[in-house]
Amino acid sequence: MIKKKTDDKEPWFLYRANLRTKTLVIIALSALIIISIFISGYFIGEIPTSFASANQMPSFEHIFGTDWMGRDMFQRTIAGLGLSLMVGFIASVVSTFISIVLGLFSSFNRFADECVAGIIDLFGSIPHILLIILVSIMFGGGVFGVIMGVGLTHWTPLARVLRSEVKEIRTKEYISLAENLGRTKVWIAVKHILPLIVSQIIVGVILMFPHAIMHEAAITFLGFGLPPHEPAIGVILAESMHYLSSGYWWLAFYPGVSLLIVVLLFDLIGENVERLLNPETAQE
Numbered sequence: 001m002i003k004k005k006t007d008d009k010e011p012w013f014l015y016r017a018n019l020r021t022k023t024l025v026i027i028a029l030s031a032l033i034i035i036s037i038f039i040s041g042y043f044i045g046e047i048p049t050s051f052a053s054a055n056q057m058p059s060f061e062h063i064f065g066t067d068w069m070g071r072d073m074f075q076r077t078i079a080g081l082g083l084s085l086m087v088g089f090i091a092s093v094v095s096t097f098i099s100i101v102l103g104l105f106s107s108f109n110r111f112a113d114e115c116v117a118g119i120i121d122l123f124g125s126i127p128h129i130l131l132i133i134l135v136s137i138m139f140g141g142g143v144f145g146v147i148m149g150v151g152l153t154h155w156t157p158l159a160r161v162l163r164s165e166v167k168e169i170r171t172k173e174y175i176s177l178a179e180n181l182g183r184t185k186v187w188i189a190v191k192h193i194l195p196l197i198v199s200q201i202i203v204g205v206i207l208m209f210p211h212a213i214m215h216e217a218a219i220t221f222l223g224f225g226l227p228p229h230e231p232a233i234g235v236i237l238a239e240s241m242h243y244l245s246s247g248y249w250w251l252a253f254y255p256g257v258s259l260l261i262v263v264l265l266f267d268l269i270g271e272n273v274e275r276l277l278n279p280e281t282a283q284e
Helices: 012-043 073-105 110-125 128-138 142-151 156-169 173-180 185-221 233-240 250-277
Strands: none
Touching: 012 073, 012 250, 073 110, 073 142, 073 156, 073 185, 073 233, 073 250, 110 156, 128 142, 128 185, 142 185, 156 185, 173 185, 185 233, 185 250, 233 250
């Protein structure tokens, strides 16, 4: 009997298990960093000011330096990221709810599907930043206005994906069988269609997070988002523009890089979660 040749270092099944474990470890570490930033930002209170130590370069005492009021930039950055994560989370929940409702509504009939397609195209045709600003102002600005502005405008990509998945599911025979048995459109959408699009919803929500955070920072930087007294990354970056010409580069560099790292962590989590949920790559 001829034995199958395997790797001398480890069997093939351990190699596959290690790839899956590696994916899980990446997700866990990225999520741990994000959760730590959120919790730390929540517990950071009023950051003390000290004009005697204003505009100090990064050092062991202040690793991100200090601003023009002597406030520690590391604490301000963590607090700003925590606020951005909170805004992004609530806005993502709002956008996900809208996407699910529209996606399931498109399964009712052809007229409903065309209505959903028209709504998606209508919102997609408006410049995104402009739409966020208008909705935010309509809701009175501030934290609530930004949340509603971001939440009510970020659902179009996920809704488009869900609509496409629903159209494919509608062609299955068990859907026609359920209709022939007298099941209502709502019952079919909830019992048969919704469980099959859960994986797309999970990945869509995770990938929606970085877009929500970036757009919140963008409109705040432009002056249409969070108020100046909030420790938001957009506020920090907007204020730092007045001091870059004086050589205080750390006021914008570290907050900007930190925001970029958080966005990349969400992208990393989304890609690896999609790999786990995809039947074609889950067992690689």
